[in-house]
Amino acid sequence: MPLSPPVLDRLRTLFPGDALLTAPADCAPYGRDDSKREALPDAVVLPTTHAQVLDLVRLCREHRLPLFARGRGTGTTGAAVPLGGGLVVGFERMNKILAIDADNRVAVVEPGVLNGDLQAAVAAHGFFWPPDPASAATCTVGGNIACNAGGPRAVKHGATRDNVLAVRAVAGSGEDFRFGKATSKAATGYDLARLMVGSEGTLALVTEATLKLVPLASARATLRATYVDIETAAAAVARIMAQPVTPCALEFMDDEALRLARLHGGEAIPVAGALLLIEVDGEADALPAAAEALAHAARGAGLIDLAIASDPRDVEAIWAARKALSPSLRSIAPKKINEDVVVPVSRLPALVAGLKAISARHGIPIVNFGHAGNGNVHVNLLYHPDDPAQAAQAPACLSAVFDLVLSLDGTLSGEHGIGLAKRPFMRRALDPVAIELMRRIKTQFDPDGILNPGKLLPD
Amino acid sequence: MPLSPPVLDRLRTLFPGDALLTAPADCAPYGRDDSKREALPDAVVLPTTHAQVLDLVRLCREHRLPLFARGRGTGTTGAAVPLGGGLVVGFERMNKILAIDADNRVAVVEPGVLNGDLQAAVAAHGFFWPPDPASAATCTVGGNIACNAGGPRAVKHGATRDNVLAVRAVAGSGEDFRFGKATSKAATGYDLARLMVGSEGTLALVTEATLKLVPLASARATLRATYVDIETAAAAVARIMAQPVTPCALEFMDDEALRLARLHGGEAIPVAGALLLIEVDGEADALPAAAEALAHAARGAGLIDLAIASDPRDVEAIWAARKALSPSLRSIAPKKINEDVVVPVSRLPALVAGLKAISARHGIPIVNFGHAGNGNVHVNLLYHPDDPAQAAQAPACLSAVFDLVLSLDGTLSGEHGIGLAKRPFMRRALDPVAIELMRRIKTQFDPDGILNPGKLLPD
Known part of the structure; x- marks a missing residue:
């Protein structure tokens, strides 16, 4: 149902000139996000003031028009996609x-x-x-x-x-x-x-x-630790998090992620069962002691190698493995489902082991890396949508991933959110009363359901 | 309106033996908190399980009985006081x-x-x-x-x-x-x-x-810095918070607080316009550098003296001023109104200056100390309730304190909450729409308003 002429008139008054887009070709870029989902909004408005946003919401409520807030469309869950049509409010001009x-x-x-x-x-x-x-x-x-x-x-x-x-x-x-x-x-x-x-x-x-x-800290040191397997790496994560020097980054890559990064980034990237990137920041004088505290915690059963760098070029080399990963993921499969699940840190080994079993069962490669200190893992399902067997397996594979995460007392998302992508799994993940309370809260803020309908909360 | 016999029967079944108190003498201690407010509940129940709490809330909802949760009554705002009667649910036995x-x-x-x-x-x-x-x-x-x-x-x-x-x-x-x-x-x-x-x-x-x-950190160092006035002490707080070594405590006392502490605690407690207690924790090896970073930030215009201690007895001496304060407050006036207001750190000097003016205007001594790093100040109004002039001034004085805090873009409470004590000021402090949204949220969780009625949200 397109916008009625009176509504369009009101919008034109509220958003003069190029602050209102109605041509489909102009609107289309505002209908996509990094989930690769898309939908065409009826119009896009680009406010510059709070007062415009207030008037806009009142107009939308008056006419029961769906209204979808948008930053720059980098979200990975479809949260900004205007499914079913309506208005997109793009905040790119409120950038002061x-x-x-x-x-x-x-x-x-x-x-x-x-x-x-x-x-x-x-x-x-x-x-x-x-x-x-x-x-x-x-x-x-x-x-x-x-x-x-x-x-x-x-x-x-x-x-x-x-x-x-x-x-x-x-x-x-x-x-x-x-x-x-x-x-x-x-x-x-x-x-x-x-x-x-x-x-x-x-x-x-x-x-x-x-x-x-x-x-900002004045200095930083970076450690790279490799382990024979994810179990020993996860034990090191627990040791690191149990001592008082909190790292400012504690990232991990599993064996498959390392293998791919090495294919793309070269043989300086080590072969191992798992890799941890550990960074600590602080005053320059205090940094050697802090780095040594982290190195001490990183050492233990299963450690293959531990390197400490503070020279920027050495640090760059340590991060190279992580940075080589994204392009290499793109090279092995055209389609990537990237979920950012979270589990308690101690369940990381069970998560990675379970993901390997799911990958084998469904014939879909899964590569894991992420923020180990938070138990926040980027689980990447890599597949060819043109391969009918893989494409058919992908939904069941994803469903199995979430079942695994929830069985390990984890949750659907650590930093990407729910949007459209994970909404079908919300009932599995959350207490039904909690969902019902969220729905009631939603109704109090947005009684007519005009704000981002069809997202986050399940039907 | 006392509890009806059927309700009492249900309560006796739910809370057998000494888990239900109904005698006024037994109930009275559960009707007070550290705000010195009190009210007599109709009964007190002491659950040991979640299931009991669930049954209790359902019973209370069925009968529209007010239900007041209570820990150990150390709150300073009256939040746990069963104003108007009803049931107190004391959680002292759910202590596992x-x-x-x-x-x-x-x-x-x-x-x-x-x-x-x-x-x-x-x-x-x-x-x-x-x-x-x-x-x-x-x-x-x-x-x-x-x-x-x-x-x-x-x-x-x-x-x-x-x-x-x-x-x-x-x-x-x-x-x-x-x-x-x-x-x-x-x-x-x-x-x-x-x-x-x-x-x-x-x-x-x-x-x-x-x-x-x-x-837990393995080591700790404590610094005591005295300044000629609160302005220079607040500038030091801003410098401390703007560098990367975050202290694990950053407390302050104003001149009046120091004077009283010295009266009670002896002449080792310094005379100054303001005192900062600064603590830093970390690995023993890293601590000297961290303490020096804080000392560097503490130094500047207005500094009288800076002492660094890591020996536990020296640390004890540094904290002595702060610890001498509470008894000395009690000694100078029988009645103390202790508010825990918050202002942006840069507004601390304006807050303390404004409080001195309010104190003079109303003839009520005001003593200030608190958590400077958070801008969280314990404002203590000290007065004799038997002195008619002071007692008459106290409410207006308190009201002026909150007006001052709000004019400095601060808020009513940093860590005590609102309860009964600050509820009359909520409309001054919060956006009316925000209050209305809170009220609607409350209605969704507690549709009949049985949980802690008359607290936190204004009428």
Whole structure:
């Protein structure tokens, strides 16, 4: 059902000139995300002010028009895809950094600021914002908030939810509100700011966020440890996390991931059952002791080799394996299903063993790497959609992956969110009463269900 | 309106023997908290199982009986006081530590576990749970969750909300649910666990919590810095928080607090415009560099003296000023209103200056100390309730304190919560739409308003 002329008139008034897109060719790019799903919205609006967003939501509510918030479409779950049509609100023009307040360790931003632009701006003041997804250069802070984005630094500094102090937002009801202050502590009512984080645009549209900044360390050391198998690597992860020097990254790759990275990146990338990348940051004087504490924890049964680097070129070499991985994944199969499941750290060996069994059973290669310190594993199912046997197996294989994760007391997503991709598994993953409470919360913020319908919560 | 005989019969069946108290003399101790408010409940029940709590909430909902959750009554806001009568559910018998899982850095506990008992148990595994309120020896984890308790360690490790991963709970609707996993990352639906933290028993009764543990550091150094005034001390706080070595405590006392501590604790306690206590923990080898980084940041205009201690007796001497304070407060005035306001760190000087003006205007001494790194100040109004002039001024004085805090973009509470004490100020502090959204959320969890009625949210 296309937009009625009166609605289009209102939209034109609200979003003059090129702030309103209606031609399908203009709208189509706003209908896709990195899940490779797509749908054509009826129109796209590109607000520059909070007031426009408020008017937009009220208009959409009045006409029961579905409204889909969008950063830059780097999400991997389809959360920003306007399934069924409606309006996309793209936040790319609300991209101002409103304040960087070093004394209070906060930045105030509009939602369309790119994560990478924010990092560059606050680095000039000696700070960073902890969320550092691989897409940092092209993803927005608003999108990070929507899906509770993480990245390697989350092991020390938490994910997005741990680093948002306050929001300004417009609920689906057409009411706007502020919640939170530029303070790192508060016990004044239900925490509506944290409730927004991870809600994927289903409750409210965030138009401003106050972010917690962390001082940049002056030095960094990187360790690369290889192990005979994932069991001994996971035991090392547990030892590392049980001692007081928290690493600022604790990444892992399984044997298959290493094999592929080596194919692509060359023989400097080691052969092993598993690899850990361990980084620690701090004051230069304190770093040798900190690195040694981590090295001590990394040593143990199953260790093949341990290398410590602080020279930037040596660090680059250590990260080479991880960076060689993404292109190599693309080279072996045209289709990749990348899920970011989480399990308790101690269940990592059972997860990887179970994934190997699932891979063999379904004839679909599975490659695993990710944020070991959080138990957050990127499980990559690699297959040829043109191979009928593999294509037919893929859904059952994915379903088996989630069953495995849930049997290990894990959860569907650590940092990508649910969107469309994992919505069919929400009933398996969550307590039915918890889902029902979420649905009731949704109804209070968005009584007519106009915000991102068909996402996150199951039918 | 006393409990009807059929309800009493049901309660007796549910809570046999001494698990049900009905005699006023038995019930009275369960009607008080550390706000010095009190009310007599109609009965007190002391469950030992989740199933009992579930049956209890259903019974209360059926009969529209108000139900007040209680840990050990150490709260300072009246949040646990059964105003208007009804049932108190005391969690003191649900005090089991269900699991300490070192590999996954979590503990699973019942809500009645004392914070101090938990700390002792997890310390044996090399861990601590960050919330460390002054009442740790006698307060419960359930109470910590209810009010988002903090303490000195919050400056490095966050308050309770940052350290609860999962809950089991019974909503006021009589539905029980679990939410969250023993993982430090999750992006699977709205975060109901964090929503429970700080909700003061108004949404659900938490019957089990999965807590995030942190490894104990092997060494600690303590610095004491004195400054000519609060402005220069606050500037030092900003410098300390802007460099990468995060202290594990950053406490301050104003001039009046120091003067009183010295009266009680002796002349070893320095005379100064403000004092900072700065602690840093870590590996022994790394500690001198870390302490020097903090000392460097502490130095600057206005510094009178800086002392660094690592010997436990010297550390004790440094903390003596802070510890001498509480008894001295009691000695100068029988009545103390202790508010735990928060402002952005850079506003601390304006806060303290404003508090001095308010104190002079109302003729009520105000003494300030607290968690400077979080901008979280314990503002103590000291007065004689028998002095009619002071007693008459106290409410206006308190009101002026909150007006000041809000004018500095701060908030009512950092770690005590709202309860009864700060409820009259909620409309001043929060956006009306945010309050309305909280009220709607409350209605979804507790449709008949049986859980802790008259608390937290304004009328």
